[in-house]
Amino acid sequence: MTRTELLRTIRNARVLVLLLLFATSTALAGLILGLLTRGLDAQGPEAAAAFGAGILGWLVSGDGGAFQRLSELPLLVPLVFRLTLVFLPLFIALLGYDQLSAELSTGSVRYLAVRSRRGSILGGKFVAQAAVMGVFLGVVLVGLFAAGAGLRSGLDPVSYAGALARFWVGGSTFAFAYLALTALASAVTSSPGTSLLLNVGALFAFWLVDAIGGRAAFIHSMGGPTSWTEGLRWLSPSAYASGLLGSSPALLTSAAAYGVFGVVFLAVGWAVFRVRDV
Amino acid sequence: MDAALVLEGVSKRYGATLALDRVSFQVRTGSCHGLVGPNGAGKTTCFGLAAGFLRATTGTLRVLGKEPHDRGALRPRIGVLPQDAALPAYLDVGSLMTTWARLSGEARPEAAARITLERVQLSQAWDASPRSLSHGVAKRVALAQALLGEPALLLLDEPTAGLDPRAAAEVRSLLGGLRGQRTVIISSHNLSELERLCDAVTVLDRGKVVQDGTIAEITRRGAEFSVQVARGDVPLPALRAVPGVAEVHLSPSGSVSVRLAADAPPAEDVIAAVLEVLLAHGVRITSLLQGSSLEQRVLDVTAGS
Numbered sequence: 001m002t003r004t005e006l007l008r009t010i011r012n013a014r015v016l017v018l019l020l021l022f023a024t025s026t027a028l029a030g031l032i033l034g035l036l037t038r039g040l041d042a043q044g045p046e047a048a049a050a051f052g053a054g055i056l057g058w059l060v061s062g063d064g065g066a067f068q069r070l071s072e073l074p075l076l077v078p079l080v081f082r083l084t085l086v087f088l089p090l091f092i093a094l095l096g097y098d099q100l101s102a103e104l105s106t107g108s109v110r111y112l113a114v115r116s117r118r119g120s121i122l123g124g125k126f127v128a129q130a131a132v133m134g135v136f137l138g139v140v141l142v143g144l145f146a147a148g149a150g151l152r153s154g155l156d157p158v159s160y161a162g163a164l165a166r167f168w169v170g171g172s173t174f175a176f177a178y179l180a181l182t183a184l185a186s187a188v189t190s191s192p193g194t195s196l197l198l199n200v201g202a203l204f205a206f207w208l209v210d211a212i213g214g215r216a217a218f219i220h221s222m223g224g225p226t227s228w229t230e231g232l233r234w235l236s237p238s239a240y241a242s243g244l245l246g247s248s249p250a251l252l253t254s255a256a257a258y259g260v261f262g263v264v265f266l267a268v269g270w271a272v273f274r275v276r277d278v
Numbered sequence: 279m280d281a282a283l284v285l286e287g288v289s290k291r292y293g294a295t296l297a298l299d300r301v302s303f304q305v306r307t308g309s310c311h312g313l314v315g316p317n318g319a320g321k322t323t324c325f326g327l328a329a330g331f332l333r334a335t336t337g338t339l340r341v342l343g344k345e346p347h348d349r350g351a352l353r354p355r356i357g358v359l360p361q362d363a364a365l366p367a368y369l370d371v372g373s374l375m376t377t378w379a380r381l382s383g384e385a386r387p388e389a390a391a392r393i394t395l396e397r398v399q400l401s402q403a404w405d406a407s408p409r410s411l412s413h414g415v416a417k418r419v420a421l422a423q424a425l426l427g428e429p430a431l432l433l434l435d436e437p438t439a440g441l442d443p444r445a446a447a448e449v450r451s452l453l454g455g456l457r458g459q460r461t462v463i464i465s466s467h468n469l470s471e472l473e474r475l476c477d478a479v480t481v482l483d484r485g486k487v488v489q490d491g492t493i494a495e496i497t498r499r500g501a502e503f504s505v506q507v508a509r510g511d512v513p514l515p516a517l518r519a520v521p522g523v524a525e526v527h528l529s530p531s532g533s534v535s536v537r538l539a540a541d542a543p544p545a546e547d548v549i550a551a552v553l554e555v556l557l558a559h560g561v562r563i564t565s566l567l568q569g570s571s572l573e574q575r576v577l578d579v580t581a582g583s
Contacts, residue, residue, distance in 0.1 A: 001381070004369070004377045007368075007369065007373070008366075008368040008369065011368060011369075012368065103366065106363070106364040106366075107360060107362060107363030107364060108363055108364050108365065108366040110329070110331055110358065110360040110363045111360070111363065111365075111366070111374075111378060111420075111423060112381070113329075113330065113331055114329055114330065114331075114356060114357075114358045115378065115381035115382050115427075116381055275333060277326070277331065277332045277333065278331045278332075
């Protein structure tokens with residue numbers, strides 16, 4: 001099942017175009033930010049350090065350990081990585097919204113359903129997408145770290161490679177959750193259009209919940225009243241993204257949260273797909 | 279009866295539409311069974327339920343003694359030709375067939391795929407993209423995939439629909455060759471085809487079973503016959519006096535319908551006696567039909583649909 005889906009994914013022109021588009025966009029963002037940070041360096045180390053501290057402070061929101069570790073990396077790397085996490089869910093939705101819904105709409109899923117358990121069909125498609133995404137994310141991150149290495153000399157290769165591995169693990173668990181959300185949307189709908197709509201709608205709802213909760217938390221941190229909406233944000237996967245850049249406990253918490261989200265999305269998708277008419 | 283498929287009080291509802299209403303029938307293991315009825319009668323829903331694609335709203339369904347959703351137990355044992363299911367376009371025919379053969383439990387998937395394509399005379403389609411296939415060829419590929427894994431039960435929904443006469447004849451010949459080797463359930467609007475291929479049929483109409491039995495029972499081959507006469511006076515009193523004849527009717531078109539009594543001697547003896555009487559009275563006979571055609575029976579029992 002997974003093998004067939006892998007073949008299908010890598011032979012799909014739309015998927016290849018999307019992968020290329022995402023890689024190009026990331027490279028472009030890296031180029032612009034690289035030129036910007038290089039310009040700051042030209043203005044002097046103090047200006048660069050001040051700008052970098054401001055950006056990093058915003059990225060890790062008061063996580064001192066993370067701030068220290070990220071400051072050892074070229075600013076380009078965490079900045080582009082964080083930017084990637086913003087667009088990755090939408091990219092994943094575009095990549096896999098039709099993985100099951102298209103087969104449901106044409107009836108071709110019946111050729112599989114008569115031979116395989118529904119769970120194997122859903123799982124096979126998910127694993128294939130996850131494998132492609134894992135490799136793709138690795139390639140993008142290697143490119144990003146290579147570009148970063150060109151901007152700053154004197155980097156410790158071991159800790160730099162360690163940071164790459166941490167980013168890849170964090171990015172992969174993040175992608176796992178959103179791939180599972182896409183699989184869920186595709187498994188419960190009967191047309192690709194509806195699947196995409198549901199997926200993007202869910203992304204927007206998650207972003208909204210995170211924004212509302214984040215605003216309440218910010219008001220509270222500034223001395224304002226507490227609100228029940230403050231804790232609401234932790235129900236949204238979006239809330240855990242900054243933790244992927246954080247210190248080890250924050251990274252582990254975020255990765256675990258994405259793992260749980262992924263498992264829940266897959267479990268719901270499987271529960272619906274298992275009993276639905278195809 | 280050793281049944282390959284058992285439906286007991288099965289209903290299926292799609293929203294407000296009741297597609298099947300407490301349907302019960304059985305399909306004998308090793309037989310060829312037809313599912314017939316007008317459009318919307320519930321044939322495809324029956325297939326979907328038996329194949330495990332759909333879930334019954336109420337009732338019990340057993341396929342080869344198992345729940346049709348228990349795909350683990352049934353996986354290698356059912357082959358399905360779904361109606362109007364497009365072939366996936368992302369792989370060529372050979373790769374698709376090989377994948378399906380692997381999933382069907384074939385030990386040598388590629389070899390099995392090639393052999394099965396040969397059975398439907400489509401070896402040349404191995405490298406073709408499903409997008410490039412004509413409707414008829416795609417249908418035969420779909421039929422071929424149903425044969426993979428040597429399934430014990432074949433569910434074929436409209437196997438010859440859209441095929442040209444030669445291809446349809448080849449498919450009928452292929453299906454005829456499967457008789458006795460496995461259980462085959464066929465849904466078709468081509469009733470003469472079903473009459474030739476099937477041992478028994480279930481007639482559905484508006485979600486209900488309106489007739490169920492062997493072809494002989496449904497067409498009443500042993501219970502009535504009709505003789506088409508060209509000219510001559512039909513001696514109705516003499517015919518009614520033939521032992522075993524219960525009722526004789528002469529239509530304006532010259533068709534003499536004879537219904538046999540319940541305790542009549544074998545139908546062949548009564549037919550011989552009736553023909554003798556007709557010939558003795560100088561009646562010219564053009565044809566004889568034992569029972570009614572399946573098509574006529576289906577039209578009779580589904581009248582008003």
